[in-house]
Amino acid sequence: MQKLRFFFLLLLFPSILFAQQRTKIELVSSDRLTVDTKTNVNYVINPVFRQDNATLRSDSAVFYKDRNYFEAFKNVHINQGDTVNIYSDFLNYDGNAKKAHLSNNVKMIDPTSTLTTNILDYNMATKIGEYSTGGKIVNKDVVLTSKRGYYFANTKDAYFRYNVVVVTPQSTIKSDTLRYNTFTNWTYFYGPTNIKGKDDNLYTENGAYNTKSENAYFGKKNLYTQNTKSLRGDSLYYYGKTGYGRAVKNIVFIDTSDRTLLRGQLGEYYKADERVVVTRNAYFGMATKDSITVNNKKIPDTLWLGADTLETQKVLQHKLKLLNKPIIQKDNEVGAEDEKAKEEKEKEKAKARKAAAAAQVVKKPAVVNLDTKKLSKKERKLAEQKAKDLKNNPPPPKLLDSTKVNTDSFKTDSLKKMLPLPTQNKTIIPSKKDSVQNDKKIAAKSDDKKAIPTAVNGIKPKIASTNQLKKDSVAVFNPSDTVRTRVIKAFHNVRVYKSNMQAKADSLFYTAADSTLRWYKNPILWSEGTQQTGDTIHVFFKNDKIHSFQVLQNGFLVNVETDSTKFNQVKGKKITGFFKEGELRNMYVDGNAESIYYSKDDKGNYDKMNQSVSSRIKFLFKDKELTDILYIKEAEGATNPMNKLPKETTLTGFIWKPELRPVSKADIIKGKPVPKPTSKNTTTKPAVKVKGNDPSGIKPILPSKKPTTENPNKGKTTPIKPAVVPPVKVDTTKRKFNL
Numbered sequence: 001m002q003k004l005r006f007f008f009l010l011l012l013f014p015s016i017l018f019a020q021q022r023t024k025i026e027l028v029s030s031d032r033l034t035v036d037t038k039t040n041v042n043y044v045i046n047p048v049f050r051q052d053n054a055t056l057r058s059d060s061a062v063f064y065k066d067r068n069y070f071e072a073f074k075n076v077h078i079n080q081g082d083t084v085n086i087y088s089d090f091l092n093y094d095g096n097a098k099k100a101h102l103s104n105n106v107k108m109i110d111p112t113s114t115l116t117t118n119i120l121d122y123n124m125a126t127k128i129g130e131y132s133t134g135g136k137i138v139n140k141d142v143v144l145t146s147k148r149g150y151y152f153a154n155t156k157d158a159y160f161r162y163n164v165v166v167v168t169p170q171s172t173i174k175s176d177t178l179r180y181n182t183f184t185n186w187t188y189f190y191g192p193t194n195i196k197g198k199d200d201n202l203y204t205e206n207g208a209y210n211t212k213s214e215n216a217y218f219g220k221k222n223l224y225t226q227n228t229k230s231l232r233g234d235s236l237y238y239y240g241k242t243g244y245g246r247a248v249k250n251i252v253f254i255d256t257s258d259r260t261l262l263r264g265q266l267g268e269y270y271k272a273d274e275r276v277v278v279t280r281n282a283y284f285g286m287a288t289k290d291s292i293t294v295n296n297k298k299i300p301d302t303l304w305l306g307a308d309t310l311e312t313q314k315v316l317q318h319k320l321k322l323l324n325k326p327i328i329q330k331d332n333e334v335g336a337e338d339e340k341a342k343e344e345k346e347k348e349k350a351k352a353r354k355a356a357a358a359a360q361v362v363k364k365p366a367v368v369n370l371d372t373k374k375l376s377k378k379e380r381k382l383a384e385q386k387a388k389d390l391k392n393n394p395p396p397p398k399l400l401d402s403t404k405v406n407t408d409s410f411k412t413d414s415l416k417k418m419l420p421l422p423t424q425n426k427t428i429i430p431s432k433k434d435s436v437q438n439d440k441k442i443a444a445k446s447d448d449k450k451a452i453p454t455a456v457n458g459i460k461p462k463i464a465s466t467n468q469l470k471k472d473s474v475a476v477f478n479p480s481d482t483v484r485t486r487v488i489k490a491f492h493n494v495r496v497y498k499s500n501m502q503a504k505a506d507s508l509f510y511t512a513a514d515s516t517l518r519w520y521k522n523p524i525l526w527s528e529g530t531q532q533t534g535d536t537i538h539v540f541f542k543n544d545k546i547h548s549f550q551v552l553q554n555g556f557l558v559n560v561e562t563d564s565t566k567f568n569q570v571k572g573k574k575i576t577g578f579f580k581e582g583e584l585r586n587m588y589v590d591g592n593a594e595s596i597y598y599s600k601d602d603k604g605n606y607d608k609m610n611q612s613v614s615s616r617i618k619f620l621f622k623d624k625e626l627t628d629i630l631y632i633k634e635a636e637g638a639t640n641p642m643n644k645l646p647k648e649t650t651l652t653g654f655i656w657k658p659e660l661r662p663v664s665k666a667d668i669i670k671g672k673p674v675p676k677p678t679s680k681n682t683t684t685k686p687a688v689k690v691k692g693n694d695p696s697g698i699k700p701i702l703p704s705k706k707p708t709t710e711n712p713n714k715g716k717t718t719p720i721k722p723a724v725v726p727p728v729k730v731d732t733t734k735r736k737f738n739l
Contacts, residue, residue: 022068022095022096023051023052023095024051024068024095025049025050025051025063025065025068025069025070025093025095026049026050026051027042027044027047027048027049027063028048028049028050028055029047029048030044030045030046030047030048031045031046032044032045032046033045040064040065040066041062041063041064041065042062042063042065043060043061043062043063044060044061044062044063045059045060046058046059046060047060047061047063047070047072049061049063049070049093051095051098051124052098052124053080053081054078054079054080054081054124055078055079055080056072056076056077056078056079056091056093057075057076057077058072058073058074058075058076058077058091059073059074059075060072060073060074061073067096068094068095068096069092069093069094069095069096070093070095071090071091071092071093072090072091072092072093073089073090073091074089074090075087075089076088076089076090076091076102078091078100078102078122078124080124080127083110083111083153084108084109084110084127084153085108085109085110086100086102086106086107086108086109086120086122087105087106087107087108087109088102088103088104088105088106088107088120089103089104089105090102090103090104091103098123098124098125099121099122099123099124100120100121100122100123100124101119101120101121102119102120102121102122103118103119103120104118105118106118106119106120106131108120108122108129108151110153110156110182112139112156112182112183113137113138113139113156113182114137114138114139115129115131115135115136115137115151115158116135116136116138117131117133117134117135117136117149118131118133118134119131119132119133120135126152126154127152127153127154128150128151128152128153129150129151129153130149130150130151131148131149132147132148133147134146134147135149137149137151137158137180137182139182141168141169141185141211141212142166142167142168142180142185142211143166143167144158144160144164144165144166144167144180145163145164145165146160146161146162146163146164146165146178147161147162147163148160148161148162149161155181156181156182156183156184157179157180157181158179158180158181158182159177159178159179160175160177160178160179160180161176161177162176164176164177164178166178166180166187166211168211170197170198170211170214170240171195171196171197172195172196173187173193173194173195173196173209174193174194174196175189175191175192175193175194176190176191176192176193177189177190177191178190178191178193184210185210185211185212185213186208186209186210187208187209187210187211188207188208189204189205189206189207189208189209189218190206191205192205193205193207195209195216199226199227200224200225200226200227201224201225201226202216202218202222202223202224202225202236203221203222203223203224204218204219204220204221204222204223204236205220205221206218206219206220207219207220207222207236213239213240213241214238214239214240214241215238215239215240215241216236216237216238216240217235217236217237217238218235218236218237218238219234219235219236222234222235222236224236227257228255228256228257228258229253229254229255230252230253230254231247231251231252231253231254231267231269231276232250232251232252232253233247233248233249233250233251233252233267234248234249234250235247235248235249236248238269243270243271243272244268244269244270244271245268245269245270245271246266246267246268246269247266247267247268247269248265248266248267249265249266250265251263251264251265251266251267251278253267253276253278253312255486258286258486258512259286259287259544260284260285260286260287260312260486260488261284261285261286262276262278262282262283262284262285262310262312263278263281263282263283263284263285264278264279264280264281264282264283264310265279265280265281265282266278266279266280267279273313273314273315274313274314275311275312275313276311276312276313277309277310277311278309278310278311279308279309279310281669281670282306282307282308282309282310283304283305283306283307283310283668283669284304284305284306284310284312284488284490285302285303285304285305286302286303286305287300287302287544288300288301288302288303288498288541288544288545288546289543289544289545290498290499290500290544290545290546290582291582292499301498301499301500301582302498303496303497303498303501304496304497304498304665304668304669305488305490305494305495305496305508305668306493306494306495306496306667306668306669306671307490307491307492307493307494307495307508308491308492308493309490309491309492310488310489310490310491311488311489311490311491312486312487312488312489313486313487313489314484314485314486314487315484315485315487316481316482316483316484317483317484317485317513318481318483320485320487320511320513322511322513322514322516323514323516323518323538323540324514325514325516325540325542325547325548326540326548326550326576326578328578328586328588334576334588334590485511485512485513486511486512487509487510487511487512488508488509488510488511489507489508489509489510490507490508490509491506491507492506492507493506493671494506494507494508494519495662495667495668495671496508496517496662496668497662497663497664497665497667497668498546499582500527500528500546500579500582500583501525501526501527501539501546502525502526502527502661502662502663503517503519503523503524503525503526503537503539503662504523504524504660504661504662505519505520505521505522505523505524505537506520506521506522506523507519507520507521508520514540515540515541515542515544516538516539516540516541517538517539517541518536518537518538519536519537519538519539520536523536523537524655524657524660524661525537525539525549525551526661527549527577527584528583528584528621528624529559529560529561529624529625530557530558530559530584531557531558531559531655531656531657531658531661532549532551532555532556532557532575532577533551533554533555533556533557533655534551534552534553534554534555534556534575535552535553535554536551536552536553537549537550537551537552538550538552545579545582546579546582547578547579548576548577548578548579549576549577549579550574550575550576550577551574551575551576552573552574553573553574554571554573554653555570555571555572555573555574555575555589556569556570556571556651556653556654556655557569557570557571557575557587557589558654558655558656559626561625561626566598566606567596567649567650567654567656568595568596568597568598568626569594569595569596569650569651569654570589570593570594570595570617570619571589571592571593571594571595571651571652571653572589572590572591572592572593572594572617573590573591573592574589574590574591575587575588575589575590576588576590583621583624584621584624585620585621585622586618586619586620586621587618587619587621588616588617588618588619589616589617589618589619590615590616591615592613592615593613593614593615593616593617594611594612594613594651595610595611595612595614595617595629596609596610596611596649596650596651597609597610597611597612597626597629598610606642607641607642608639608640608641608642609639609640609642609645609649610629610637610638610639611637611638611639611640612629612631612635612636612637612638613635613636613637614631614632614633614634614635614636614637615632615633615634616631616632616633617629617630617631617632618630618631618632
């Protein structure tokens with residue numbers, strides 16, 4: 001309110017100067033004038049008054065000349081400077097204060113807008129109008145109503161209070177306090193405001209909106225909603241014509257239909273393709289049906305995803321290349337979930353094509369004797385034999401008699417009019433070569449009732465067959481082509497945390513159509529005590545629960561038990577793992593599969609190392625530990641006791657990065673902290689510049705001086721670090737976000 005008072009003081013300040021310059025009201029003309037000499041009161045019919053640059057008219061008036069004051073009745077009209085026109089039924093005008101009090105059917109018109117109300121107080125000096133019993137302002141595109149209002153004719157500003165409603169072609173605005181400029185079309189909000197569009201709504205308590213350009217700024221308690229989507233932000237900017245929006249600080253985007261949440265500090269919105277891009281501490285949450293137990297209570301498990309840049313968008317589903325979930329087929333073969341369904345559909349399509357082809361075959365009319373049903377078997381056989389003989393040896397055709405031609409048939413049949421008449425004394429001998437033409441004539445006769453298009457400019461129109469029309473109608477509209485689904489893209493320093501799965505990569509793609517997470521460029525996936533690496537990793541969800549994963553090309557898996565320094569290792573072209581109730585149960589490695597596995601004796605002590613090569617290996621897990629290994633095809637291997645281990649106990653391409661593993665939701669939001677290398681020297685050394693592109697954006701941990709083993713493939717030494725698996729923390733804070 002203090003800002004409003006200060007604004008009014010600035011606008012009312014010129015009135016002090018004008019009030020000092022008092023001028024007399026001048027009666028310019030009238031149809032009849034009656035003067036009361038005792039009181040010096042003038043009774044005027046159709047008077048015309050003038051003061052400064054204003055002219056005042058009415059049907060009648062009572063003019064108090066000594067007081068510089070008059071009362072006007074019926075058809076009151078005030079014209080000021082040829083820009084402001086005010087009409088009413090009654091007027092009380094004080095010439096000293098230059099204030100007009102108008103009532104009943106008040107209408108104030110200027111070049112940009114029209115104000116209508118029942119009671120209006122107008123200051124002729126400052127050109128400010130005020131109403132308190134309800135009013136309405138109408139200009140070219142906007143209708144504005146409120147209980148109380150102030151109109152400034154000089155600046156074209158209007159202030160409104162209480163029950164303010166602004167109606168535009170694009171939206172309806174409801175506010176408590178509002179300012180509107182009829183010249184610039186800018187609307188300013190100073191209290192709780194709702195802007196209702198065709199399918200969306202925006203709430204704010206401070207901001208500005210242009211009713212013509214649809215540009216807007218909102219700066220306090222902002223909430224944008226559209227169907228199942230909502231967006232919050234400390235500051236929102238929107239450009240209506242281009243459909244571009246920007247959100248700054250504390251951004252929260254929620255879609256309840258997809259059960260997703262997106263947060264960040266800077267966001268951009270593109271309306272044309274329904275795309276949202278969030279940066280600066282951007283992270284994403286997706287609800288799942290998996291559950292975890294915290295304090296003897298099951299709560300939903302949420303997948304959290306963080307990256308330098310997150311992008312979400314609604315796209316047409318048929319434009320996406322969807323992935324099929326892997327399944328286990330016969331003989332331990334890994335296949336796709338929908339292959340069987342596709343085979344059945346192909347069989348159904350083949351049957352349908354055969355049926356359609358059979359229906360399209362034109363059956364030749366057979367000669368049937370209608371009386372055969374009444375004949376005996378012998379007579380029926382004789383009749384059928386005669387029909388065959390007639391078909392094979394048809395009788396010669398009869399000559400046409402021109403004198404017996406029925407000319408009435410040519411008159412009634414419009415099609416036959418277009419055909420040339422047969423000449424006299426000529427015979428028409430049908431032949432087998434003309435069977436196609438005969439069939440065409442028969443078809444034309446059968447379709448005489450239908451309209452046949454004629455040739456235009458020598459060009460014969462093509463008539464589409466019914467089958468072709470059916471195909472075209474299907475191609476024109478397919479309901480599945482209009483289905484939209486949400487996709488999520490993450491770029492640079494991608495981190496994922498879920499209680500039973502964590503991951504890190506350079507980029508990620510997810511779509512709700514197949515419920516699959518795709519990791520690209522140096523991805524690492526952790527699950528329980530297992531780490532998977534490869535060129536590309538896919539994680540599949542089914543019914544909002546984790547179903548399986550696949551590591552494609554250069555797959556490498558490392559498994560280690562708690563408090564152990566023995567690495568079980570597997571590598572191959574493709575690794576496929578399956579989950580059950582959120583736990584990894586079995587896994588298949590295909591394509592040049594190699595493995596190193598440490599077995600235990602009955603006492604639980606390691607007794608030997610098994611190294612093998614096979615085209616396919618199956619691994620079984622139970623209670624988060626590796627229990628069995630099955631070599632399915634072409635297995636070769638060797639066993640070494642623990643006291644005679646070879647120098648090389650790791651497979652080529654061995655990677656073990658527990659320090660990069662996210663262990664809580666906080667690592668997703670803030671990023672994994674970079675551990676500082678310890679040094680005995682207290683003197684500071686210059687920072688070492690790391691060459692090369694690290695897609696994770698995290699500085700590598702320099703190895704300390706420890707015993708090393710030689711790597712014959714690379715010719716370099718690599719340290720063997722102790723296998724310390726960081727404990728995965730259970731995030732109990734705000735595990736379930738309300739959607």
